[in-house]
Amino acid sequence: MTGSAVDALLAQGDPQPRADARRNVERLVAAARKALDELGLAVTTRDVAQRAGVGLGTLYRRVPSLDALLAAILADTIDEMTERAKQAARSPATSQAFMAFAETYVQLRASSCGLHDALSNRGSRLDLAPQINRLQRAMRTLVQHAQEAGVIRADLDWRDVPFALATAIPANHTIGLAPRSDQWQRNLRIILNGLRPGPALAPAPGGLAAAPD
Template structure:
């Protein structure tokens, strides 16, 4: 269920087209605010980004927490589905790489998602994060059984290893390039891969 539909469903009433458009604008604005500023965004900032008044926001959205949770749940569920599809793919290593790239890219591009998956904030995301965790575990075990990922790696090490691919903005006087996460991820994946003497498959960039 998309974030927009999740916010519209509880009311059980059919909104006019302009009212639905306002919800869509609020969701888009909140998503951008989450990406840039994290989970400490305010209703005022979201309304400003959406180009609507606070009154419109309060009429269309149950609460700020409900809005942010709907967006984060939508993204987390998409990541869970990516893990499921990766486990069903024909090429276990390529599928694992594709999932890892999507996982890291989403965390790197969204301060809000990064904070939520790190356990920050008080939004009710537990059930969805649990589902993601279970599917990541299954994906890693599947890749190990296929000989694609090192069998001496605990599956719980993998999310932490992938998270390390997200760079700090600066270190020892150096500034991270926009695609620094991609290069970091290539190094991490090379360390996770079981096969030796074979050039690693790194994310395309």
């Protein structure tokens, strides 16, 4: 995925970059990806430059801005996630494909603070709306396909699924307990079991109406 982000950034600058320029952008992208994973959208230009082993001047010459660098990386990851959702929707092995996508979706969010921030709408300063909209459409198609195949319960609104999957990512602590190293996987198994067809869900407390399409 790194190559797509590098190409996107280079396209915003010199259309025929020198080899050393490309190498510097590749180092900046790799460093920014790690910083995003660990620090989320609080990452700074200094964080990225230090991790890449370059000066701030090199960073500013090679990428349009920090936001452009972060947006290119996150757009790359979201596009990959979208493609995986589309592939899962086309797979004849609907159950296995849906579960594989769900695991990838949660794993990526759990392993990257930056991606989690962006998909939780804490990345509004970045221009990721087109990528997120495409991911929404792909996930809607996948959920509806899984419902038609009888893999997940039919009485769910498709939007319930991404919200449910997002809850598999554990907090740092709860009631004084630290999560296990595989806590997100344990949570995901519970959620996937709950998505399987079964008795109709009880109405929401207070008689809340179903969400509109």
